[in-house]
Amino acid sequence: MMTRFAIMRFSALFGLLLLLGSCAEEKSKEETASKFEVPVTYYTLDNGLKVILSEDTTSPTAIVAVYYNIGFRNEPRDRTGFAHLFEHMMFQGSDNLGKMEFIKLVQENGGILNGSTRFDFTNYFEIIPSHKLETMLWAEADRMKGLSITQENLTNQQGVVKNEVKVNVLNQPYGGFPWLDMPQYANENWYNAHNFYGDLEDLDAASLEDVASFFDTFYAPNNAAISVVGDIDVEQTKAWIETYFGSIPAATLPPTPDISEPRQEEEKYFVKNDSLANKPALALAYHMPERNTPEYYAMGLLDQILIQGDNSLLVQKLENEKGFTSDVAGGINYLGSMFNYKGPMLWMYDFTFDDAESKEAILNAIDEVMTGLKGQIDQKMLDQAVVKIRSQLYDDIGGTFGLGRADLLCSFALFDDNPARINTLEAEFKKIDVETVQRTIDTFLRASNRTVLEVNPLLAANEKTQ
Template sequence: MKSVLYKTFLLLICILIISCKKEKENLKPEENIKQESGFKVPIEYYKLDNGLKVILSQDKTSPTAIVAVYYNIGFRNEPRDRTGFAHLFEHMMFQGSKNLGKMEFIQLIQKNGGILNGSTRFDFTNYFEIIPSHKLETILWAEADRMKGLDITQDNLTNQQGVVKNEVKVNVLNQPYGGFPWLDMPQYANTNWYNAHNFYGDLKDLDAAKLEDVDLFFKTFYAPNNAAISVVGDFDMGKTKKWIQKYFGGIPSSKLPETPDISEPKQEEQKEFTKDDPLANKPAIAIAYHMPERNTPEYYAMGLLDQILVQGDNALLVQKLQNEKGVTSNVNGGINYLGNMFNYKGPMLWMYNFTYDNETSREDILSSIEEVMQNLNTEISQEKIDLAIIKMRSKLYDDLGGTFGLGRADLLCSFALFDDQPEKINNIEEEFKKITPEIMSKTIKEYLRNTNRTIITVNPLLANKENTKS
C-alpha cells in the first residue's frame, strides 16, 4: 500500500513539474523563444585607421583558424581592353612579396600544416588560408606582407600570362561545353560591358598587359581601404587584434577610382542564341533570368523559387525534365554560378542548364519547361514556402560550418565589403521567413516572364559529324 501511494505521489510531482515548466515557457516573450532557437554567428567588427575592415568570429570546436582577405575588385570592374586582368592579378599575388620569395608564401602555409587558395569572382578577389591555430600570427604577417607590396617583375608577369592563357585553353577552349554556361551566359544576357565581357580573358588582351598596368592595378585596388579581413576559428581575441594592428595598421590606403556604373537595363524581349561546340557530343540548353536587386523582398523570393524549381530531387523542373519526361539526368542551377546568392554585389542571373539526348527536340523541352512555369503560381502555398526555407536553411548551415568555417568567413567578408554589415549573416533566415505567397506571385510575374529570359543552346558539332559518318 505504501509503495502504491509513494508511486502515485511521485507521479503527481512529475505532472506538476511538467505543468509548471510548460506554464513558464508560455510566459516567455515570442521574440526570446525565436532568439534562443536560432543559430547566431559571433561577430566582432571594426575598422583600422587606414580603412581595413576587420571581422573576428570565434569558434572553439576545432584547433584551427581561417584567415580570409577579400579585395573589392573582381571581373566586373577590371580595365577595358584588359579582359581577364583581375584573374591574372590573382595569380600575381602568389609570385612573391617583400619578405617572401616566389612560392615561399605557399610553402609557408603548407609546411605549417595548412591549406590555401584564391579566386576571382564577379565583385571581389579573395585569398584564404586554413591553418593550425598556433600559427595564426605567422599567417597574418604573411598576408600583410603581400598587401604591402608585391614582387612585380617582367619575368613574373610573363610567366603568369602564360599560366592564365594555358588555363583558358584547358578549361574553356579545349573542353566540351567549355565556359558553358557560367562564362557564356553573362555575355549573352547582359548589355553593360562591365557585366557582359569575357572575364576569363581574351588571349590578345592577356598578352597586351604591361608591367605598368600591373603596378597601377596593385597600388590602386590592393589597398587596406579596399579590403576586408576575417578571422574565423579558435583564436585569442585580444592577441589577434594586436597582431592585425601590428601588421596591417601601417599599410597606407589608396585613392580609389570612381565606381563605374554596372547597372543593367530592364530586359523586355526574350533572347535566344546558339553556340556551336566542336567537342560536344550532346546538345545542351541554358536558361537565365535577370535577378531582382539585392536585399529586396523579391530577391529573397527568388532564392526560394530557386529551391522550388531546381534544387533537390523534389524540385519542379527536376521532377518534370528528369523523372517525368526523362529528357535529361542532370538539371543544374542556381543564383550566381561563381558563388552563392549572397556573395555578389552587382546585377546577377538566376540560371539552370542541362544536356539532353540528340533524339530529343529542343521544342519539346521548351514546351515542358513552359508547362512548369505557367503552373508555377498554382504550386505556391505557404506550405511550399516553408519547405523551401527548410532546404535553404540546410544548405546555408552546411556552408557556414563546412571546410572548418570557410563559408562563414566568405559571407562575413562579403557582407562587410558590400554592405558594411557583416552581422547580416545572422538575419538571412529571418529575411526568407518574411516572404509570403503574395510576394512570391509578384516575383514570378515580374522576373520569371519570358521577356526577361535568355536561352542558349549548344549545337554539338562532334555529334553531327559522327551522325554524318554513319
C-alpha cells in the same frame, strides 16, 4: 501513510512532472538552437581596412581570408581577364617572401590555401593550425604592402593564365558553358557582359606598368576586408592585425563604374556551336531582383522550389516525369552563392539531353512548370523552401572549418558594411509571404526576362556522318 490510490496519483503526477520537465528542456534546446548566432566583432583600421573576427573553438584551426573589392566586372575595358591574371600574380612573391614561398610557408605549417576571382571580388585564404595565426597575418600583410612585380613574373603568369583558358574553356567540351557564356549573352552592359576569363590578345597586351597601377589602386587596405575565423583570442588577434596591417597606406580609389543592367523586354535565344560536345545542352537565365529587396529573398525561395533538390518542380518535370535529362542544376550566382556578389546577377539552370529528345518538347515542359507556378505557391511550400535554404546556409557557415563563414563575413563587410547580416538571413527569408512570391514571379520569371542558350554538339554531328 499513503494509500495505494494516493501512491498511484503521486506516481502519475511525478511522471507528468518529469515529462513536462523533459519537454521544457527540449523546448529550451530548440530555442537555443534557433537563436544560434555567429559571433561578429567588426571594426575598421585607420587606413580603411575592414576587419571581422569570429571566434569558434570547435577545432584548433583558424582561417585568414582577405577579400579585395575588385573582380571580373570592373577590370579595365581593354584588359579583359586582368583581374584573374592578377590573382595569379599575388602568389609570385612579396617584400620578404620570394617566388612561391608564401605557398610553401602555409603548407609547411600544416595549412592549405587558395584564391579565386569572382564577379565582385578577388579573395585569398589560408586554413591553418590556430597557433600559426600570427605568421599568416604577417604573410598576408607582407604581400598587401609590397608585391614582387617583375617582367619575369608577369610573363610567366600570362602564359599560365593563357594555358588555363585553353585547357578549361577553348579545348574543353562545354567549356565556359554556361557560367562564362551566359553573362555575355544575357547582359547588355560591358562590365557584366565581357569575357571574364580574358581574350588571349588582351592578356598578351598587359604591361608591367598595368600590373603596378592595378596593384597600387585596388590592392590597398581601404579596398579590402579581412576576416579571421576560428580558435582565436580576439584581443590578441586585434593587436596582431594592427601591428602588421595598420601601417599600410590607403590609396585613392577610382570612381565606381556604372554596372547597372537595363530591363530585358524580349526573350533572347542563342545557339553556341561546340566541336567537342557529344550531347546538346540548354541553359536558361533570368535577371535577378536587386540585392536585399523582398523580391531578392523571394527569388532565393523560388530557386529552392524550382531546381534545388529531387523534390523541386523542374527536376520533377524534366527528370522524373518526362525523362528528358538527369542533370538539372543551377542557382543564383554560378561563381558563388546568392549572398557573395554585389551587382546584377542571373538566376540560371542548365542540363544536357539526348539528340533523340525534341528541344521544343523540353521547352514546352519547362513552360508548363513556369506558367503554372504562381497557382501552386502556398505557405506550406514556402515553409519547406525556408527549411532547405536554412540547411544549406548552416552547412555553408560550418563547412570547411568555417570557410563559408569567413566568405559571408567578408562579403557583407565589403558590400554592405554590415557583416552581422550573417545572423539575419533566415529571418529575412521567413518574412516573405505568398503575395511577395507571386509578385516576384510576375516581375522576374516572365518569358520576356528569359535568355536561352543552346549548345549545338558538333562532335555528335560529326560522329553520325562517319
